[in-house]
Amino acid sequence: MRELWNDHQQFFLSQVFVDPEVLIGLPEFVVEVEAQRLLGRQTPHLGSTAEGGRGPEERAWSAFGSSGRNGGVTVAGREAQWSPLALWVAEQIRLGIRPITLPPLTELLPSIYRSKHVDYRFGFFTQLFSGPRDSHPPTIDDLSWQDAFKLLNRLTAAYPSVPWTMSQQHIDDTARFHEQVAREAIVTTAKVRSQKPPTKNSPLIPGTFHEALREYYQHRKAYFTKAGEFDGSGHHMLGMIDNFQNRQPDVPLAMLDFTRCLEIYDFWKNRPLNLRTKGPLSKKHCASHVGELRRFFIWLHTSDKFAWRRPEDFDLIETKVKRLPSDRRSIQDIDLKTFSVEHLKLIYKHAMPAQRLKLLWCLNCSHGAAEIGRVEWEDLFLNQRHPWTSEGLKFDSDDDDSWCGLLRPKTDVVGWWLLWPETVQLTEWWNAELQQRLKRELKPAERMLLTNTGANLYRDSSRNAQTSFSNEWRRLLSRVVKAEGKGAVPSLPFGTLRDQFSNWLGSEQNRAVLASVALAHGIPHKGDKLLFKHYSNRPWAHLFEAQKDYRQHLQPMFDDVPDPLVIHDPLTSKIMDHWNAGTRDVRVIAKECEVHSTTVRQKLKDCGLA
Template sequence: MVTRARRQWKPDSRGYYTRQIGWKLSKSGIRQQHKFILGTDLRQAEIREVKLREIWTVIASRSREPAPLWCETELEVARATAKGASEFVLPRNGGETPTNYAERLQRLQKRFAVIHVLPEDRRAYRIGEENLTRLEAINDDGQLASVHTRLENVDPAKILAMQESERVLVAAGVPLTSPKPDVVPDKPFVGEELPDSDARHLSRSEVTSCVEPADAIAIEGMLHQAMKKYQEYLEREFHRPESNQISPWGKTQVKQVETLIQHHGDRPISDLDSSEINELIGYWRRRPCKLRTTTPMTAKSCKNYLSALTRFLKWLDTSSRFEWTKPIAFGDMDTRIRRLAVDHARKSLEQVDTFSLDELKLLMRYGHPFDRLLLLMGLNCGFGRAEIASTLVGEVHLFSAHSPRHQEILDFKSTAEDSFIKRVRRKSGVYGEHILFPLTVQAIQWAMTHRRTFPGYGPHAVLVVNRAGTALDKSTKAGNTNQMIPNHFDRLIKRIRADGHDIRSLSFGKLRKTGSQLIKRFSDGEIMGVFDCHGQPVKSDALTDAYSNRPFGRVFTAIRNLQEYLQPVFAEAGNDPFTTQDAASNQ
């Protein structure tokens, strides 16, 4: 029986996409399909489904059973893949020898190329890997063996006998040539109990004296070498198969690590003890100057680089490439960034830059249809460029009232004349609803008309695209972040200034803050947090979402009050703000 393959994607009530792939036995012994939760991002869910089906195809093709099932290890690998992980840490079974552990890990990695398998017991894996290298060079006759040589076919007694003979010859002064690749290695198994045989047995102390010490087996390295390996890991972790590029966030992290390399001198990884790591952290806490300048870095920049350093050290602790373990006191180290006098010089009554009402009027007056769409979604819903670029057609509900039950929960009476955007914010994973201004409805209808001219229009299609029908969050050919929305907004401000008007050069992101500030004016900080889809709107109560529904009804009331306040802004759009002749101005 094949696994279920659906073509349509529909999130569940929590906003998660799911797929049933492969088969397993329930607790009652009934054969059933396993349900994987693939996250809230549709694109990532599609990628993860492809990987899961590839894993299951390998399992089904290799199984000798007519009805293959997930085994526990394979299912754990699949679960990690469903969560979007690029690595899976394989635990070592109780009593499992290092050689068998290394062989099992390598076999698992060979079968499932979609995920990188790492050892939980790194020392045992290194020992086992060393043994496998020797075992692959011999068979029962001492000749070159294939890589598929079974461990149980190799007689350890022969290895011990040859080792003992070599000792005797060396003691007698007989020179020995270096062994060729097709002869038995000159060392016994490393770190494993030897089975009983008729040959002379070596004690564990004798066996370990014949081999390299543990420190010699450990993979040593330098700090800069490890950071460059970490950059390679980031490029794999944040690689997007659909575009064959690294994501913008991944690219940012790679650049942050490059800055770490420039600021921190190279040194052996073995020197990174508690005091040394505390010094690395203290370097960023103390606000170093920018390279080749005498200007201290901003507190935000230092915080970002300190976070990058912390992520690197955590990766280094789990990496099998380097023998390093983070100190016990690592989690208790002080990471507070020092505040300087220059940080307080700019503080005043207006701590957050927001647009004034007069500036909003100018933006609406000089805006093209696309500019007005961006302006309205920022003010009405608190959307930044990421939210605008990721909004789907199916998340817009035009002229649709809530059900009586939902109206009771919301404590807000909606009618068939009301329109809403209902979606999960991708960044925080928090569900949000926003009632729309009438002018925002017109802007969205204009965007839908434009979107229908391109293939793929439907509930799962992105709402706002450029003139060529491309999503606004698609990376450039060079893999850089798409700058179309901020560039459009910058050109709008330049047009206003060129006409002799006074307006500050604030970024597009300040529109979201302007909307949030106005919502707070007409309500309070909690409602502003719900409006912004923050993870914890009430900072003093982390459990508020666990015991109550979010007060979207109060958010709708605040948006209605904001709508009245912005009437002078709406008037600047004229009687036909989204005319067809201006469509060419879209992008």
């Protein structure tokens, strides 16, 4: 009730009553400005000066014509009083009626009229009562929808705390008119855009397809942002939303019926051309877009911002992507391409210590860039028995063993790997080297692979999070080819290393299970994910034994380079000797090695030191 009184007090003290004839022909904004000027002077009456001439107030109120000069303009008063309208609203509130319909004329008219003068904000009402009495609307329900809608807006502005509404008939008439206007606007929009016009029964919905996609983009971006950091895996999803906007026309959501939804799906199901290569997009690429479309339409259907709802039979839309003759794979493409032991032997030989660490780690643990790039120092258990030994893990482990245990990114499935001696040696070297570069101790929760500035080498929030790994790997393969000859090693991506161990295990059922455990595939446990009891049914001991066997399989690689810290390139070895001796000036090293400083920088970069 206090809010009602505050509204009424403000409304009452802002009332200015004017001769209705004065309002004819005057724009509303002019009347509003003059009324506010009058209220600013707080002058209840405007009249002549003592000498009978026109004073400054009269000249200021010339917009009201004779009404302003002869005292016809008045204000309600200096102190608010309850009006019939305010008392009627108070009674509705007391009775618990919400929303409150437009008031009866018997309560409204006495509150907006003073003698024959009307509150300037309700001037439109005077036209309804200017003719013969039998032409006056007898009740509020007899108003036209236009007058009822205008009255609704005036009362809402006067009493904003009151939940006003119109009668159902007025609501229906108003909605029907504006729906017709909206339909005509949609037809015009479709015509100028050379689009098919909507059917007569199309629902009226605000917004367009592209506007909804932009909102969905922000929704997905927020979904992939955790603790203020964007997960790089979300870039692919956001890219697909951009593709929807770039490759499909914008239409009002009111026109997004079953037929148009089908057209959007068909565009991606039928494998449109790649704008760069001019060939059809891959089946996998289009299937990903179809899947994201499905998520978009579910979001749009449930979104509060858009009133769009999935049309009838929407679930009957076929989403299977078209298969093309060019999709047929050759028998040679069925086998997974990996490096042979001879290939790995050459790569390991020409790699620098930091590169050997990444190479060995991925072979040892079936990791790719996303896995090794997220390993933290606290995930390592060096020179000790397996942490689960005391919990019942049956594996012959001692203090000479080392382990890595972590949760796989995104899936949170636990993985454990026995680390080979060479992997441990390179890891310990890297720990000391990194502390020397950063000039500080490393924290347990820090990632193992950092840049010289202390930034994560694997950039989670980047669209291409593993660029650093890919670029370094490409340079290494180029160096091998340059030294050993063209075709010495196949040009396979860095991610191939993740598949080496599982591919070596083969497809026999028991070995395939080991491959799955090595890749940390499976269903995560909802409790403490690092407790042995939740994963005791996995063949950990067999996996660790298989890792030892695979290391033996790679023995020729280790025989060729007995010490993983020894650099094969004589020039690089000489540069590293100066570097390890404490010389950090590239020009000094270049002079001592009798090479250009650019060569020194490149060699240091290959070693991960520049």
